[in-house]
Amino acid sequence: MHKIALEMKFARSEYCPSTLLPEEKRRIVEVVGEGDPEPALPRIGHSYLVPKQCQLARYKPDGSSVYVRHLDRCNLSMNEMGVVEFLRASDYRGRVVTAILYLNKSDWNSGGELRVFDHHEKGEERDEKGLDIIPTGGKLILFDSSKVEHQVLASYGDDPRYALTCWVNGILT
Numbered sequence: 001m002h003k004i005a006l007e008m009k010f011a012r013s014e015y016c017p018s019t020l021l022p023e024e025k026r027r028i029v030e031v032v033g034e035g036d037p038e039p040a041l042p043r044i045g046h047s048y049l050v051p052k053q054c055q056l057a058r059y060k061p062d063g064s065s066v067y068v069r070h071l072d073r074c075n076l077s078m079n080e081m082g083v084v085e086f087l088r089a090s091d092y093r094g095r096v097v098t099a100i101l102y103l104n105k106s107d108w109n110s111g112g113e114l115r116v117f118d119h120h121e122k123g124e125e126r127d128e129k130g131l132d133i134i135p136t137g138g139k140l141i142l143f144d145s146s147k148v149e150h151q152v153l154a155s156y157g158d159d160p161r162y163a164l165t166c167w168v169n170g171i172l173t
């Protein structure tokens with residue numbers, strides 16, 4: 001298990017998540033950490049951009065809201081996608097780290113698991129089993145946006161499932 005921390009360069013008062021920040025204010029100055037081996041991403045000693053915006057998602061608890069298996073970062077080339085789709089996906093190309101904070105009850109037990117799959121290189125066998133993570137309120141999940149395929153399973157019960165997601169973009173150093 002790796003321990004990492006992201007340290008902000010700018011003063012807290014300057015940070016307003018609801019506005020679009022100029023690039024220099026979005027810079028996270030340092031990634032510090034410990035562990036052996038060093039995590040592939042985020043890399044210790046490198047700087048990243050904090051997100052321009054977050055996504056608050058609400059999934060209906062009637063079993064109808066799911067998110068199919070996907071990667072958050074689009075790795076396909078223009079040839080593979082076609083020009084139109086390639087341009088449409090430009091926002092997704094810079095994503096480096098996905099951070100999800102669940103805003104559900106702390107004793108959430110109503111499905112809606114995040115299923116994460118082991119990374120596989122092209123041509124290697126895909127992980128079809130995955131690992132299910134219960135979206136308990138207060139839980140923070142961080143993963144490599146370009147490598148970790150994931151999906152959201154259906155949830156059931158009285159309360160909707162809430163997830164706040166931020167994507168950290170692009171290596172600066």
Ligand SMILES: O=C(O)CCC(=O)C(=O)O
Binds near residue numbers: 067152165
């Ligand atoms: O809500 C979750 O657990 C994951 C959502 C997700 O995969 C996404 O918004 O890209």
Ligand SMILES: [Fe+2]
Binds near residue numbers: 072
């Ligand atoms: Fe995702």
